[in-house]
Amino acid sequence: MSNADIEPRRQLRLGLFVQALGHHVGGWRHPEAKGSPTDIDWFGWIAETAERGGFDMFFVGDALATSVHRLPSTMSRLEPLTLLAALAGRTRHIGLAATASTTFDQPFHLARALASIDHISHGRAAWNVVTSFSEGAARNFSREDLPSHADRYALAQEFLEVTHALWDGWEEGAIVADKARGIYADDDKIHPANHRGKHFSVEGPLNIARSPQGRPVIIEAGSSPAGQRLAAQTAEVVFTAAATLKEGQAFYRSQKRLVAAAGRNPDHLLVLPGVMPIVGRDRAEAQRTWDQLNQWVDIDNGIQQLSARFGFDLSAHPLDGPVPEVGEVEGGQSRVRLLTDLAAREGLTLRQLAAVAAGSRGHRVVVGDANDIADDFENWLEQGGADGFNVMPAVLPGQLELFVDLVIPELRRRGLFRENYAFDTLRENLGLPSVAENFANLRPFADEYA
Numbered sequence: 001m002s003n004a005d006i007e008p009r010r011q012l013r014l015g016l017f018v019q020a021l022g023h024h025v026g027g028w029r030h031p032e033a034k035g036s037p038t039d040i041d042w043f044g045w046i047a048e049t050a051e052r053g054g055f056d057m058f059f060v061g062d063a064l065a066t067s068v069h070r071l072p073s074t075m076s077r078l079e080p081l082t083l084l085a086a087l088a089g090r091t092r093h094i095g096l097a098a099t100a101s102t103t104f105d106q107p108f109h110l111a112r113a114l115a116s117i118d119h120i121s122h123g124r125a126a127w128n129v130v131t132s133f134s135e136g137a138a139r140n141f142s143r144e145d146l147p148s149h150a151d152r153y154a155l156a157q158e159f160l161e162v163t164h165a166l167w168d169g170w171e172e173g174a175i176v177a178d179k180a181r182g183i184y185a186d187d188d189k190i191h192p193a194n195h196r197g198k199h200f201s202v203e204g205p206l207n208i209a210r211s212p213q214g215r216p217v218i219i220e221a222g223s224s225p226a227g228q229r230l231a232a233q234t235a236e237v238v239f240t241a242a243a244t245l246k247e248g249q250a251f252y253r254s255q256k257r258l259v260a261a262a263g264r265n266p267d268h269l270l271v272l273p274g275v276m277p278i279v280g281r282d283r284a285e286a287q288r289t290w291d292q293l294n295q296w297v298d299i300d301n302g303i304q305q306l307s308a309r310f311g312f313d314l315s316a317h318p319l320d321g322p323v324p325e326v327g328e329v330e331g332g333q334s335r336v337r338l339l340t341d342l343a344a345r346e347g348l349t350l351r352q353l354a355a356v357a358a359g360s361r362g363h364r365v366v367v368g369d370a371n372d373i374a375d376d377f378e379n380w381l382e383q384g385g386a387d388g389f390n391v392m393p394a395v396l397p398g399q400l401e402l403f404v405d406l407v408i409p410e411l412r413r414r415g416l417f418r419e420n421y422a423f424d425t426l427r428e429n430l431g432l433p434s435v436a437e438n439f440a441n442l443r444p445f446a447d448e449y450a
Contacts, residue, residue: 013388026296123212302354
């Protein structure tokens with residue numbers, strides 16, 4: 001067999017999930033921690049460092065409500081789309097992804113903003129579609145109550161239909177700029193959306209030309225049954241959380257099956273679980289870092305986080321007793337299930353689960369040197385648990401620098417991560433086909449949101 005006959009090794013896709021003060025709840029207290037959640041130069045350094053490491057995406061989450069009890073890095077934050085527009089000029093290759101809610105925005109406004117960022121970045125924009133589950137957010141947007149889980153997903157489905165129609169309303173070559181004939185645009189290649197639905201009425205067309213990617217890359221993070229089915233129809237990247245490889249494999253198989261059932265190629269949707277790597281120059285250093293971080297965990301904060309997710313006040317329950325049973329919840333169903341399953345599997349007390357929730361935000365933690373982290377990532381990739389990871393540095397700048405300087409070179413040595421960016425657009429660097437090809441054979445689940 002010649003070298004040409006050897007199938008190239010699958011490579012990881014890596015997103016950098018950015019919290020300005022680090023993802024661990026105690027990370028900001030680390031003596032070497034730096035940064036401010038409103039300092040554009042700090043975010044610029046993070047994005048430039050991630051680009052130096054070859055990350056596919058710089059991803060920023062969002063929340064539309066806060067309180068004095070929230071984590072330091074979520075109490076004050078820049079608006080994500082504004083942040084991405086600023087970072088587009090400081091980077092050249094890395095994808096720029098931001099969260100925006102279908103529950104509290106309007107399709108025309110968001111489609112225009114995201115198309116603008118795709119133009120400004122020359123084809124590197126991505127949208128993390130969320131439905132929001134915060135009652136506080138509802139009150140910030142003149143609503144007394146949050147719509148039900150089912151209603152939020154029905155709204156999201158229609159929202160995506162409208163944004164897609166707006167983006168697709170401009171054909172390639174609509175701008176002709178023919179000076180001799182005095183024709184700037186070919187009107188026959190610009191089409192109104194003319195959408196009339198249950199939740200939205202949008203005429204269009206969008207008042208910005210087709211962007212370099214056609215549409216921004218669509219990311220979704222819902223792991224509930226409704227979230228998975230919506231992703232099968234509309235997403236190109238799925239963020240998820242899994243505590244074990246077995247859980248990751250189960251979700252991966254389920255999501256890929258749904259993509260195939262929707263008429264799409266399962267390889268054209270990437271599953272990226274969140275992971276918090278605690279990197280050391282050796283295992284002992286990594287363990288010391290992890291132990292030190294956990295000394296700064298505020299259990300009260302963890303209880304508040306769990307209470308918000310579970311939908312009832314846990315402060316009256318004994319901290320050293322079992323985790324109370326949780327019934328149906330209206331928001332964040334997949335994360336609640338992950339946490340309660342973890343508590344049951346490992347026999348965690350309420351105090352211990354609160355520490356996990358506060359420390360790692362419910363995501364998986366891997367503690368070790370570069371070889372340990374690379375072994376873990378390689379195992380998940382080869383055993384069908386992930387297409388890559390959404391990396392969550394616990395402390396900044398230290399943990400990001402160690403990942404870029406130690407882990408990335410080890411992944412490259414193993415052939416698991418590319419040496420350089422090969423293309424101009426995020427979609428191409430992720431190995432995704434054009435929009436038309438990815439969704440060419442889509443078969444909607446007709447009764448899902450009826």
